[in-house]
Amino acid sequence: PALYLFRKILTEPLIKNTGTLMGLFLILAAIFLAFSRAAWGFTFIALLMMTAVVFIGSQNSFLRGRIILLSILMAFGGVFLLLFALSFDAVSSLFDQRAQLVQSYDSARFGRFARYSYGADWIMQAPLGYGFGKFRETFGEDTHNIYIKAFMVYGWLGGLSYLILLITTLIIGFKQIFLKTPWQAYFQCCYIAIFGHALIGMVVDTDRWRHLYLIYGLLWGMIAAQALWKKRAKNI
Secondary structure, eight states: OHHHHHHHHHHSOGGGOHHHHHHHHHHHHHHHHTTOHHHHHHHHHHHHHHHHHHHHHOOOHHHHHHHHHHHHHHHHHHHHHHHHHHTSHHHHHHHHHHTSSSOHHHHSTTSHHHHHHHHHHHHHHOTTOOOTTHHHHHHSSOOSOHHHHHHHHHHHHHHHHHHHHHHHHHHHHHHHTTOOOTTHHHHHHHHHHHHHHHHHTTTSOOTTOHHHHHHHHHHHHHHHHHHHHHHHHHHO
């Protein structure tokens, strides 16, 4: 939703999008107050990607200048809201704690980083995978890396299938991200969301995030629609 609202602000007259702007800042405030480092990083990268995609896809120099100006203004607005939120002691103290790159549960003996190496060893020991729950029962938590988990839980065939799905989606989607279609805005939002999930998958388990598969379905549905649309255009 944040990506869609952000894109509307970049591409449509601002005077018609006052409600859109308020909705965007409300969602961004909620993401900030979630105090999830992955969500923060995901949102930052996704908004930058959307700005770049809309900028590159625009053939109008005036619109490109408008995109740059709006991006700068919204960045200043975001900083202002961040400073306002940090003026509250409870928010500031929790932010200082969560903003640290490495948390105690990351660097502990059986922390996140150590579990990566253990998970890699488990992959080599079980080509058919261990199934759900085995790793958590042993170390107390999952691997927090979807790529290691895909091979470790689903086996080598399952892990390879997941990589093929992700890579194929990103390659085919990238070929169509700049195509002028009636659903271009939705396509760009879905593609960037999947790309962002691919990045945070290195530090989070995303295999049971149901919304991610919904986004995959939306993107592939639009890829199929593009193929049908192109075929019908040739027959006209």
